[in-house]
Amino acid sequence: MPERIMYLQLKTGYNTDCGTAWIAQVRFTRTWRTAYVHGRTLARVTGTARANFDSNFYDVETGEEFWMSGPKRDRTDGRYTSQEPHVDEDVRGEYAAFLAGSPLPGREAG
Secondary structure (H helix, E strand, C coil): CCEEEEEECCCCCCCCCCCEEEEEEEECCCCCCCEEEEEEEEEECCCCCCCCCCHHHEEECCCCEEECCCCCCCCCCCCCCCCCCCCHHHHHHHHHHHHCCCCCCCCCCC
């Protein structure tokens, strides 16, 4: 399964961009429609039934909604806030190297 360091923010139950956010290692299925992180299974929002401008994944067990994207070097990951995400210990070194200019693992070619 492909793995990527991603920015992830909980949207359910919070005002715009005020939910807990993480920089975490995320595993994806071959189709990139399902993600596994922090013991959760997240499915990509598709179709009009689950369409939401503020989230792009949801927890298949709880229905909680999340925004997930690649991290940004300028740390402007939250779209409407400057909240700092929690950085998981297992990606701290690679994330620090990314902020210093190195490519993210798995994204060396862009």
